[in-house]
Amino acid sequence: MSKKTVRDIELKNKKVLVRVDFNVPIKDGKISDDNRIRAALPTIKYVLDNGGRAILFSHLGRIKTEEDKEKNSLKVVAERLEELLGQKVVFIPATRGKVLEDAINNLKNGEVLMFENTRFEDLDGKKESKNDPELGKYWASLGDVFVNDAFGTAHRAHASNVGVSENIKEAVAGFLLEKEINSIGGTLENPERPFVAILGGAKVSDKIEVITNLLKIADKVLIGGGMAFTFYKAMGYEIGKSLLEEDKVDLAKELLEKGKGKIVLGSDVVCAKSFDKDAEQSVRKVTEIPSDELGMDIGPDSVKEFEAIIKTAKTVVWNGPMGVFEFPRFANGTKGVALAITKIKDHATTIIGGGDSAAAVIAFGLEDGFSHISTGGGASLEYLEGKELPGIKAVKDK
Numbered sequence: 244m245s246k247k248t249v250r251d252i253e254l255k256n257k258k259v260l261v262r263v264d265f266n267v268p269i270k271d272g273k274i275s276d277d278n279r280i281r282a283a284l285p286t287i288k289y290v291l292d293n294g295g296r297a298i299l300f301s302h303l304g305r306i307k308t309e310e311d312k313e314k315n316s317l318k319v320v321a322e323r324l325e326e327l328l329g330q331k332v333v334f335i336p337a338t339r340g341k342v343l344e345d346a347i348n349n350l351k352n353g354e355v356l357m358f359e360n361t362r363f364e365d366l367d368g369k370k371e372s373k374n375d376p377e378l379g380k381y382w383a384s385l386g387d388v389f390v391n392d393a394f395g396t397a398h399r400a401h402a403s404n405v406g407v408s409e410n411i412k413e414a415v416a417g418f419l420l421e422k423e424i425n426s427i428g429g430t431l432e433n434p435e436r437p438f439v440a441i442l443g444g445a446k447v448s449d450k451i452e453v454i455t456n457l458l459k460i461a462d463k464v465l466i467g468g469g470m471a472f473t474f475y476k477a478m479g480y481e482i483g484k485s486l487l488e489e490d491k492v493d494l495a496k497e498l499l500e501k502g503k504g505k506i507v508l509g510s511d512v513v514c515a516k517s518f519d520k521d522a523e524q525s526v527r528k529v530t531e532i533p534s535d536e537l538g539m540d541i542g543p544d545s546v547k548e549f550e551a552i553i554k555t556a557k558t559v560v561w562n563g564p565m566g567v568f569e570f571p572r573f574a575n576g577t578k579g580v581a582l583a584i585t586k587i588k589d590h591a592t593t594i595i596g597g598g599d600s601a602a603a604v605i606a607f608g609l610e611d612g613f614s615h616i617s618t619g620g621g622a623s624l625e626y627l628e629g630k631e632l633p634g635i636k637a638v639k640d641k
Contacts, residue, residue, distance in 0.1 A: 246424060246638045247415040249286060249390050255294035256352060260386035261286065261417065262403050264393035264618060265301035265320045274323055278605070279395070282618055284327060286392045286417035287355065291330075296350040298386055299324075299332075299357040300403060302371065302396065306362040321357045328355065338363050339381060347385055361403045371402050379406015392417025397634030398622040408637035416638045419618065424635060426594055426615040427560075427626045435557040435592065436462055441549070441580060443468030444563030444599065447491045452628035453562065458502045465507045465549050467541045467565035467576060474499065474508055475529050483514070484537040507552065509545025512538040513566065513573060520570035540566025541576035550583040559584055562596035562627060568603045577603050585612030597623035 263283040268275045290297045304315040321334035333356040335343045343358055350356055364370040370378045379402040383389065389411045391397075391404055397420070400406075408414035416424065440461040442450055447470045457464055466474060469486035476482050477495035499506055512529055514536040515522035526542045527533070541549070545565075553559060561584065565576035581604050584593050595601045597617035604610050617623040625632060 245640050246421070246635070247413070247641050248421050249289055249415055249417055251641065252388055252413050252415055254290055254388070257295050257388055258347060258350065258386040259290045259295040259297055260382070260389045260407060260411070261290065261297055261299050262389070262391045262393045262396075262407065263287075263299050263301045264395040265299075265317060265324075266303050266395060267320060269303075269314075269319060272319060274319060277323055277327070279618060280320065280324055280327060282419050283392055283417070286390060286419060287328065289418065290390065291353045291355065294352045296347075296352060297355045298347055298350070299355065300361055300382070301357075301393065302362045302401075302403065303360045304362070306360065306365045309366075312360075312363055312366070315360055315362070317357060317360050324355075324357065330355065332357055335359065344385065361401070364402070372399070374400050374402050374406045376406065378402040380410045383407045383410035386411070388413040388415070390415055390417045391634060391638055392419045393634070394420050394423040394617070394622055395619045396622065397423075397619065397632040398625040398630070400633035404634040405637045414637060414639050416635075420635070420638070422615065423617060423619065423622075423626075427596065427617060427623065428635075430558055430560060430592060430594060431456075431460060431627070431629065434460065437556050438558040438560075439463045439465065439552055439556040441465045441467070441553075441559065441561040442563050443470065443565045443577070445469040445486060447473045447488055447495060449624075450563065451494065453624060454498055454502075456627065456629040457560075458498070458505055461505065461560075463507055463552050464502060464505050465552060467509060467545065467549070467580070468563050469538075470563070471508055471541075472538055474506075480530055481532060481534065482538065483532045483534050485532065486537070507548070509541045509548055511542030511544045513540040513542050513576065515539050515573075518567075520572070524572060538566075539570070539573040543575070543579075546576055546579035546583075549580055553580070553583045553587060556587060557591050559587070559591060559593045560596055560627065561594070561600050562598060562623065564599050564603050568599075568606070574603070578607055581607055581609050581612075585609055588612055588614065596627050
């Protein structure tokens with residue numbers, strides 16, 4: 244990797260600013276999934292073990308009103324981090340000011356401080372989200388070096404990533420950001436072949452650039468999920484009440500033409516008469532979908548067809564579920580693809596590009612069967628599109 248990492252800088256006696264991604268789901272004041280906190284632990288522990296003073300900051304949710312601030316304080320996150328780290332985490336309920344500055348200056352080597360949600364600054368003119376120059380400069384002034392470990396925000400130029408990077412001497416990647424760069428970026432640059440990309444999710448419009456980019460790189464692109472029905476329509480099939488982007492049918496035709504021999508769509512689907520978790524299932528050939536039914540998942544033959552291709556792969560990148568996996572009776576396609584990928588882990592690089600496919604795999608309890616599961620949603624998608632992400636670009640080169 245050509246970017247500097249936390250290993251490349253001196254940490255002892257330094258105030259180390261660490262941008263983490265602690266944008267975790269909170270319900271009734273409790274964290275329902277702490278994976279993002281756990282994912283940041285290696286970087287935080289490395290800073291502490293090497294004599295640094297860790298100053299952590301993150302966004303959480305969207306802040307448009309004072310009520311949003313009450314619901315989205317990072318205090319509960321700091322408490323959970325304290326449990327996971329097994330040491331005191333000083334929490335400062337402010338994003339700037341003398342109380343924060345004094346607390347940082349009183350930190351000793353090996354101690355941790357977290358300050359309040361960076362998006363509290365958005366209530367006054369979106370200063371965080373619009374990379375306000377003064378705010379980035381101020382946050383940079385609180386530390387000696389900067390470690391960016393928040394891949395989930397790498398596709399956005401915010402004050403807390405790009406702004407800080409531009410105003411500090413050393414801006415490097417943490418271990419999580421390094422892993423994302425090596426896993427997704429490295430794979431797209433030089434995949435071991437055969438390289439199989441699997442794309443799902445609801446809409447073609449969400450994945451146009453991903454499909455276009457992967458058609459240049461992958462040997463096969465398997466398409467499932469709601470987006471598949473726009474392709475079936477482009478092939479002249481009737482799709483009943485299935486999800487359709489009418490304005491993307493011509494584009495789907497173009498992509499099929501461009502990806503001749505590369506794009507693979509399943510031969511059957513699981514249908515229902517209504518979008519309901521208890522709806523009765525019927526397996527249909529894609530050429531025989533009744534007018535009063537809609538596709539909810541790829542069918543058993545499609546799973547077998549996809550599995551046969553996955554079995555040959557040396558590299559797999561997957562983004563987007565194969566159906567409505569949130570409804571257990573329509574989760575078999577997504578689970579079948581996930582299981583097929585886990586079977587090749589020992590001899591292949593297998594990556595999930597964040598979002599719903601990551602959520603599905605974790606829900607199935609299969610997360611240990613993959614080489615890498617990305618922590619980013621939008622960031623993963625833009626990385627798969629081949630875009631340069633501002634948060635990664637801002638990290639200093641070696």
